[in-house]
Amino acid sequence: MLIFKAPEVTVQRLSLYLRALEKLPNNSVLSSKQFSKWIGVPDNQIRKDLAYFGYFGIRGRGYKVEKLKEEIIRILSLNQKKELAIVGVGKLGTALLAYPGFKKDKFQVKLAFDNNPEKIGKTLEGVKVHDVEKIPRLLPRYKVKIGIITTPASAAQYAANKLIEGKVEGILNFAPIRLITPDNVRVKNVDLSMLLEILSFYLSRNYQLDLSDLSLARV
Amino acid sequence: MLIFKAPEVTVQRLSLYLRALEKLPNNSVLSSKQFSKWIGVPDNQIRKDLAYFGYFGIRGRGYKVEKLKEEIIRILSLNQKKELAIVGVGKLGTALLAYPGFKKDKFQVKLAFDNNPEKIGKTLEGVKVHDVEKIPRLLPRYKVKIGIITTPASAAQYAANKLIEGKVEGILNFAPIRLITPDNVRVKNVDLSMLLEILSFYLSRNYQLDLSDLSLARV
Incomplete structure (x- = not known):
């Protein structure tokens, strides 16, 4: 390799x-x-x-x-569609299920999970919600290699553990917590508070724009 | 300065x-x-x-x-609370209104805007939804310096223009489009498809972890 x-x-x-x-x-x-x-x-x-x-x-x-x-x-290995699983179908998880960026030809949410018995079994945006305990069993069956965590912070590590049992290779984490994962699982954190803190830093300040640093424009 | x-x-x-x-x-x-x-x-x-x-x-x-x-x-200029405005209260915007990270002492959503007459006037998560046309007038009154754009891509530049008229200094943009803004307005893009593409790149690959590059762990 x-x-x-x-x-x-x-x-x-x-x-x-x-x-x-x-x-x-x-x-x-x-x-x-x-x-x-x-x-x-x-x-x-x-x-x-x-x-x-x-x-x-x-x-x-x-x-x-x-x-x-x-x-x-x-x-970028985008020549074949990538299947996704969302863990936690609260407000943010449900919004992501409907996110138009996921409906293109590159990514598709195949599975959704929650631990709330009132949500399990329902179908949201065309995706059935399963019990989180079924993650390790269902992920390989649906060839899902990327998991999205939209649980509260307190449930995020448990969600990550289940995804890892299910052999994911990448996690997109929206929970405001640092996940512990093995080296072969890539984690991207979407930390909205951090983004706001960065904006806050630049408010009312004069700053030098460094165009060579892409993270300025796109993080 | x-x-x-x-x-x-x-x-x-x-x-x-x-x-x-x-x-x-x-x-x-x-x-x-x-x-x-x-x-x-x-x-x-x-x-x-x-x-x-x-x-x-x-x-x-x-x-x-x-x-x-x-x-x-x-x-980071976090010693006083920062007021936020959300433009576009579709699924994602509504989810963000309820986002617990915004309910702490540092950031507070003060204003919400939409162009849909059925949404204008309603109160979501305790925040009243106003007409987007009122952005330039209401932002200074509520001392809002950061705007969050959760409109569809087609409406995002218009939303940004209104926020700029309202004298925002920072924009957190969830719409999958590159905004045109003056130099004194800082933009942070939350491009979920890009994050997925980065994860996709690392799937099934052996990669070298570069700990000095924080963007690896947190972008």
């Missing part, structure tokens, strides 16, 4: 590049300067990001949109 | 440090090694982050929890 040394900001930017490319006609060719200006990332940074994965464009001619899009989709 | 050169990852980590410190007794003192181990950030990184703001701890004795907490609260 290959070891990828690309830093995660590179992976973030690839996702950003893909989003931008998806808005362009397939048969267009962009100069590296045009592409750079459009997405607000310096030219040499884009080149460096793509070079991690052996993609070097056409020297002097820029990027073929269709080709680059295919490359990034391959790099 | 001071110019802060601290990169945003430093601000992110300060928020993480604060969260960790809040779980400790006020009168405790932590060695820098203990603190480092607990939060999973290298010792010298913590020192560097704090040094940006002139805080150097007690050499050889570590960190006084209460003092450090106060310092970070001051740096």
Whole structure:
């Protein structure tokens, strides 16, 4: 198995590049300067990001949109649909079930779980809610490798443990708690309070904008 | 006005440090090694982050929890409650109105807006829903400096324009679109599809964990 040394900001930017490319006609060719200006990332940074994965464009001619899009989709393993499971169908979990970003061709919520007997057995947004105890059994059956935790903080580690038993490889965690997980399970935390604290820091301050740091624009 | 050169990852980590410190007794003192181990950030990184703001701890004795907490609260401007406005009270917006992280002493949703006549005038989670057209008038009156956009992508730029007219300084954007804003308005995007794409990248791959890059653990 290959070891990828690309830093995660590179992976973030690839996702950003893909989003931008998806808005362009397939048969267009962009100069590296045009592409750079459009997405607000310096030219040499884009080149460096793509070079991690052996993609070097056409020297002097820029990027073929269709080709680059295919490359990034391959790099991000988006060439086949990914199945998701949501644990915790309170308000946030239910909102995510209806989130239009998940309804595209790349990601699909296949399973939902809760520990509330009043919710178990119901169907929300076309997805049946199961007992959390069934996570380890159902996940492999539905080939789910990514779990989304939208439980209260107090239930999040238990949810994570069940997902790990079910052999997930990635967790998107909305609970405001740091999860303990083995090294082979990747966790992304969506910590809304932290995002607000970052905004709070910048209120009424003069700050220097560092364009090379993508996390400024997209975290 | 001071110019802060601290990169945003430093601000992110300060928020993480604060969260960790809040779980400790006020009168405790932590060695820098203990603190480092607990939060999973290298010792010298913590020192560097704090040094940006002139805080150097007690050499050889570590960190006084209460003092450090106060310092970070001051740096992040969290010493007074911040008022928020939510634009778009669909499923996600309504879920955020009920989000417990906003109910603490630091942030409070004061205003909610929508363009749907059936929603305008209603009260959700104790917050009255107003017409989006009233944003520029109501925001200054309620001293709201941070707006949260949970509209569909097609309405997000319009919502941002109204918030900017209302003199917000920070926007937390959940709509999957890149907003155009003036330089003095800070935008944080919560792009759930991007987070899933990052997880997707790491599925079934062997990767090198780079602990110095906080964005790995918390984005």
